[in-house]
Amino acid sequence: MALRLGDTAPNFSAESTKGTINFHDWIGDSWVFFFSHPADFTPVCTTEMGRTAQLAEQFAERNVKPLGLSTDTAEEHLKWIEDVDDTQSCSLDFPILADADCSIAQLYDMIHPGESETAAVRSVFIIDPNKKIRLTMTYPMTVGRNFDEILRAIDALQTSDAKSCALPADWRKGDECIIPPSITDEQAKEMFPEGWRELRPYLRMTKV
Structure with a gap:
């Protein structure tokens, strides 16, 4: 079943580069920028991970936690982070979920067979502290995300809620x-x- 705006984000437990994460517990009272990428050690994904790390302070100012995912293992993620930090001049400190069995990618409809049978497309879920899905975006594998728009959308959601x-x-x-x-x-x-x-x-x- 497709996830829709206003739905509660499905919960899961999974290994990550920061240990085991229970999604709903990990969210706490924060907003979440939950995003998938096709594969570690690939060029577009490397720039996106780096950009997310570079924007750490801006996400924190908005009470937003970034959370990455691909269908690679945590060990592969940890090796790749070294490349991300080196090539993108950053220090990647947010968790990346390991989803080698594609269970979370399937749960969140991140596998689009027209793009790949096994790798996730570039999905974005903005999730609020009540665990509700507030915004979704989907990019193809060849096109990197616009992070100005992601931050703008978060500002818009938070302003709309507050005012x-x-x-x-x-x-x-x-x-x-x-x-x-x-x-x-x-x-x-x-x-x-x-x-x-x-x-x-x-x-x-x-x-x-």
Whole structure:
């Protein structure tokens, strides 16, 4: 069964480069950037792992834990991390799950036969502290992820949750937000005391 937005992220226990992880226990009260890659010691994956490590402080500022996965073993991951650190000038410290039997990849629908029967595609799951899946992205094996968009999407989700607002196209932190149509003007006066710009009755823009 396909996983959908709002579903509880399935729990699992698995070996990783940081020991055995029970997913729900490991999440704790954090957000999670859970992402798969096709294979260790491959070029695109090496750059993605390096970029995730380089952005460690930015993920931490957002209370986000990165968690990688591929269908390789923990021993292979540990050897590969040395290459990642060396070639990408980083220090990779987040866990990478070992999924040699593809059980987690199958659970999260990361195996797409049109790409590979055994290797995971580049899946992204943004999961909130309530263990709910809030956003998914899927990239093919030949295309690396856009980490600016991943951070932007996390900012948007967290802002929407905190301020009960919606976010327009290309929104970035500090830009105007949208007051959802489900919020009446009377409610909006209390929730957004600085006021708003009304472009249409259904399109009210405000700073939060």
